[in-house]
């Protein structure tokens with residue numbers, strides 16, 4: 400077997416991002432770190448946001464507790480916290496929409512905390528208003544801490560549903576999504592298509608380049624699918640080298656066109672680079688309409704269309720045939 404160094408070519412290297420780190424004793428300082436990649440990246444960004452916040456809150460309690468000098472209450476490093484929260488959301492993948500209400504509520508609390516800090520700094524320490532502002536700051540400060548805990552719980556649940564290799568959600572999430580989309584199709588007459596997609600001759604990638612290389616191809620392919628589709632389209636790892644796409648708003652005929660364009664684009668450039676050259680990946684796909692029939696039947700129809708695409712030579716997209724299941 401040849402030894403190969405596989406370098407993903409689909410994704411540009413990310414620049415280092417200025418961030419903050421928490422030092423011993425609750426001090427916070429600006430620095431520059433390489434953003435982490437991979438499925439755990441969103442959790443680490445969220446953890447950093449919480450650490451920066453907790454260090455600030457601790458310092459605030461220590462300084463503000465004296466009530467001698469409200470102006471000494473530490474300025475809230477809001478930009479650093481929000482930066483990490485945004486990163487966490489960005490990296491949380493296709494189901495980020497579920498996190499947005501919690502994320503927005505957290506941003507609002509931070510904004511209100513910022514206002515309270517300014518009001519405290521400008522107020523007379525003896526004034527009853529300063530005491531009230533301080534009380535509100537403590538109350539909201541604790542709520543914000545709870546907000547981080549809530550976000551972490553939801554992130555953890557989301558991560559548990561993700562396939563660790565590709566970062567994509569799996570079959571359980573697909574089932575849930577299809578149920579939701581089907582009810583919109585039935586109640587609102589919306590269109591939705593389901594695509595079953597399988598990499599061609601993937602076994603030979605493993606055989607020629609090794610299983611680890613195969614894993615990297617799967618991860619790069621998943622990123623490519625995710626990047627090629629609209630944010631509200633669903634991309635799921637169905638198993639092995641098989642993926643399912645959910646395309647709301649697309650008729651089955653439109654879905655065939657969309658996926659066929661994607662097939663041609665993907666075939667044009669290598670998915671990963673090897674020491675001996677680029678590795679091209681091709682795929683076959685079957686498309687079925689999501690309608691009133693059982694979801695399992697829709698999946699069977701997409702699978703049958705995929706089977707025909709494979710049988711008719713691979714590297715093509717096929718629409719389901721009548722009475723497929």
Ligand SMILES: Nc1nc2c(ncn2[C@@H]2O[C@H](COP(=O)(O)OP(=O)(O)OP(=O)(O)O)[C@@H](O)[C@H]2O)c(=O)[nH]1
Nearest residue numbers: 597598599600601602603605610611613614639640
């Ligand atoms: N590296 C890697 N390989 C996997 C993974 N899951 C499944 N496979 C491999 O995917 C290959 C699938 O092979 P086949 O079902 O024969 O399909 P194929 O070679 O793609 O051929 P066609 O689908 O007929 O075009 C098998 O060799 C599996 O071992 C994985 O997570 N990582």
